[in-house]
Amino acid sequence: MNAPTGRLVESLTLPQPYLLFLGDTTEAGFAKTAFGLADWAPDRCVGEWAAAGCTVTTGLPLLSPAEAKAAGARSLVIGVANQGGVIGESWIAVLVDAMEAGLDIVSGLHARLGAVPALAEAAKRTGRRLIDIRTPPADIPVGTGRKRTGKRLLTVGTDCALGKKYTALALHRAFAARGLDADFRATGQTGIMIAGGGMPMDAVVSDFEAGAAEMLSPDAPDDHWDLIEGQGSLFNPAYAAVSLGLLHGSQPDVFVVCHDPSRSVILGLEDFALPSIEEVIDLTIRLGRRTNPAIRCVGVSLNTSRYSAEAAEALMAAERERLGLPVADPIRGGPGFAALVENCLG
Template sequence: MSRRMVLLTWGHSNPHTGKTASGLLRYCPDECIAVYDPDNVGRTAQELLEAGGTTPVIGSLDDVSNPKTLVMGIAPPGGKIPVAWRAVILDAISRGMDVLSGLHDFLSNDAELMAAAKARGVTITDVRKNTFHDIARRQGLNSTCCRLHTVGHDCSIGKMLASLEIARGLAARGRDAHFVATGQTGIMVSGAGLPIDCVVADFVSGAAEQLVLDTQHHDIILVEGQGSLVHPSYAAVTLGILHGCQPHGLIFVFEAGREVVGGLEHVPLPSLARQRELFETMASIYQPCQTIGLAMNGRKLSPPAAAELARRVEDELELPVVDIVRDGPDRLLDTAEAFYDSRVWQS
C-alpha cells in the first residue's frame, strides 16, 4: 500500500539538509506525491533537491489529493524540529495523515501532538527512537558473507546512495546482495535497520553487529556508513559502526571540491590518501580489510571538471573512482563482484 508521502522541507529545501526528502524521492518516487515548502511553490522537487523530477512543491495540504503520510524530510545538525512546522504537523494530523519523522527531536514525546494523533486515530512514527541495549561480542559471524561498508570524508555526501546503488545493482546482476540501513532515510526507504546515531554509546557497535547477524544469510551485504572518522562531531558513531560490522571491504565516498568539514569550515579535511589509511587501519584490527573503490559525489563541479578530478584521484590511489549519479555504478559493481569472487576476503 502506497504511503502517499508529502515531504516537509520548508526552509531546508536543499540536497544537504533536505537529504531525507532527496533519498525518498530518489528511491521511493511512486510514493512521494509532493514537497511541502511555501517559499518555493510552483517549483519542482528536482530543482530544489536534485531528485524527484516533476514532483510538485506545494504550500498547503489542500493542494494534493489523498495525502496519507507527512514526512519530516530533513536531517539538520542536531535533528531539531523547526518551530514553524508545528502548525503543519497539526494540520496533517487533523486531516487523518500519519506522521513519519527521522529527527532526534521525537514527535512521540510531544503531548499535544500525541493527543491530536490519538483523537484522529493516526500514528506518529519516530524512526530514530529505539530501545537497543546490547554490546558487540564478535560471535556468530558468517564466514561466507562478504561485508562491504561505505565510509567517507564527511557527512551528507552520498554514503547511503552508494550503498543502495551498489546493493541494488548487484542484485540486478543476479547476486545475492542486501542493503543494511544504519540511518533514518535508509530505514524509511528499506523498511528495516537501526538508527545507529541514536543508540546509547556503549551499544553502537552492538547495534551494527546485530544488523550484520540479521542479514548475513546473504552473500554480500552493503552496510551504510554514517559520519566520518575525521569529523569532530560524529567520529564516534563512525568508529562504532566500523568496529561492529567488521567489514572485509570499504567503499570510500567523497564530495568533489569539499576541502573543509561541513558545518565546521575552520577544520580542514585530511587528504583522501590519509583518510583511506585511517579507515583501513581501524577496520583491520580483527581481520584484513581493504578499500576496493571510491564513489565520488561530483554535483558541485561541472561534468568535465568532475571527470578530471576522478581521473587524478584514480591515478593517485590506484582504485576506481566513480561518479555514481552521473555515470552509474557499473564500474563499482564490477569491482565488488571481482572482490567477492576472489575470496581474498576469506583469508
C-alpha cells in the same frame, strides 16, 4: 537472503505514499532524507512541501498537505535533519496543518514528535498518528568482536551527507543485477524508510554501538553480501563515535570511501578541514583491522553532482590515476562504476 534484523522497523508499517516535507532548509546536505526517498522510492512519494524560507527542492511536484491528501498521500515524512535532529519552530504549524488535512506524521529525527505539545494536541484532536522511526530495539547486546560468516561491505566517508547511503543502495542494485545474494543494511532514518528495516545507529546508546552493528549484519552464507550504509565520518568531531562503533561492529571485508570533491570543510563545522581520501583509507584500515585484519579499500565513490559530465569524468580519471583505485559516481554509473563493483568482488 537472510531475515532482516531491524526488529523495530520490521514491526512498523509506514503509511504510504508519502508527502516529503523539506522544512526551512537552505542547504541540500541537510535534506538527505527527502532526496533519498525521491530517488530510491519515487513510486511512494506524491510530492514535496516546505516551510517559509526553504530553498531546496527534490524536483517532485509542490503539493500542499490537502492537495497531497487528494493525490493519495497517507503521511507527511519529515525529510530534513538539522544539526541535533530537533523539530524546527517554523515546522510546527505545517505539521499541524498536515494532520488537519488527514496525514500521519513520520519522523526520523532524534527529537520525539509527541514531546512537542502542539503536535501531541493536534494528533489527539485529529486522530492522526505521530510515528518516530528512530527508536532502537531495547535488547541490543554489547559487542563481542566475534568473526561472523558471510561477506560485508561498508561505505565510509570524508564527512556526513555526501553519498554513503546512495553508494550502498547503488551497489546493492548492481549486486542484485548480477544475481548475487545481497542485502542493503540501513543505518539511518532514510535508509530505514527505503528498506523498511535496519538499525538507527546514531540513536543507540554508545556502550552498545558496536553490538548494534553486529546485530544488523548477522552470520550469513559464505557467498552472501551485506552492503552496509555508513554513518558520519571518523574525522567528524561530533559524530566519529558513531562511525567507529559501526566500523568495529560491521567488521567489513571491504569498504568504499565516499567523498564530495566540492566540499573543503566539515558540514556545519567550518573550522574543520575535510580529510583527504588517503587519510580516510589509512585510518579506516588502521581501526577496522581490529575486528577484521583482512579489511581493504576497494574504491572511491565520488559525489560529482555539482560538476558537468565532462568535469566529473576528468575529476574521476585524475583520482583513479592518483589513488590507483576504481573511482566512480554511482549516480552517473557507466564503466567506472562497473569497475568499482568488480573490485568489490575481486
